[in-house]
Amino acid sequence: MPAFAEIYERIKMATNCRTQMELATVLDIRQSSISDAKRRDTVPGDWYMKLFERQGLNPDWLKQGIGPMYLRTDKGYVPSETPGLAENPAYYGDPQSRSIICPVYGMACTYSDGRPRPELEARGRLAVPGSLHREDLQVFCMQGDNMAPQLRDGAHFGVATGDVNVVSGRVYALFAPHEGVIVRRVFLDGDQESYVLRSDADHYPETRLTPSQLGKRLLGRVIWTMQEL
Template sequence: MIDFYTFFQRVQQATDIATQHDLANALGVNRSAITQAKRRNSIPQKWVLALSRSFCLSVDWLEFGEGAPEAQPLPQSQGTTSFTVPKVLATLCAGDGSFEVEATPVEEHIFKESWLAQKGTPSAMVLMDVIGDSMEPFICQGDTVLVDQSQTTIRPDIIYAVGFDDSIMVKRVAAGPDKVTLMSDNPAYSPVEIQGDELLSFRVIGRVVWSARDY
């Protein structure tokens, strides 16, 4: 099993992840999970797979240092490049917060890479299911959203996947002096202000760039 320090050095070398806080954001886990992995000096296999898919890195290189950092490109079909986006176990709550935060991939979905590139960085994208009704009618219970984890700068009137303490949510986010405000589209839900020491437990996972709904 790969040790924490070797793994982290390779991740820093091949991505824009510079700190352990960045690593936690990329994996969609709480900072305490990174601390525990560092203490054990080992990395869960699912983290290797998650970062491989998010940043298009070779699993063999991440885990064993073999070959090149970049994964082999996907085959082209009739001149159109496809790109596989993982759907992860974690669920975003359109409400008070979901405690299902695992970044483990459970499915794969194929998109046209040029379409993804118009919305952000394909290698940093994941699909997540939504539970709750606080973002209705724009995002509804049972929708699947596409989250670009490379877009974490808070901008007005944009929907983000965010984490607070040990839960994750989908909300509109407003940044103010020494605080952030989480806002719902459903008027039945009041804004939530996070400020002071609470900000240490807040993170932006990524921007919601697309959603899908079954009928």
């Protein structure tokens, strides 16, 4: 039987997890459970079942590196040796068809320019397509309709926290005193001495920030949204 390390590396590669914490989220287990499995040098059987049920991963491939990485299609489980298979399970290794479980944060928090940034509270989880995931991603649930129709109340949106070089007209997430996390379209003012924050809904007033204020409050750029039309 292969050692834990060998199987663990295949699991990390297949799930696009880089840390034990990320993998624990995917498996819905405590991070300490992964450390315990590593110490025992064995992979618990329920990990294989969860990875098959949630991502269609082939248990034989995880254990031995044998066969296709993915077995499940949108019609359910289909053995790779079945004659006349209409869909190639290998396609399910495509980033667009794989998902990564991410925490979803609420926008409410207590922020002040003179204090460290507040800890954000996770309110749930969301399966994000692999093609939309990145290392610096934080996912939020929108509160309010100031950015409708691009971002409606209740929509999920992803923020690239490493993307803090402001380009006028793009949408960014920021911290705001008395509000928490907000979403605004940011423009460099004509005099180039301040930034203008605007909502897409016309009836919301615009605000202005100095470059120093913006640097303190900027969380990152909004790079995608998920919502019903």
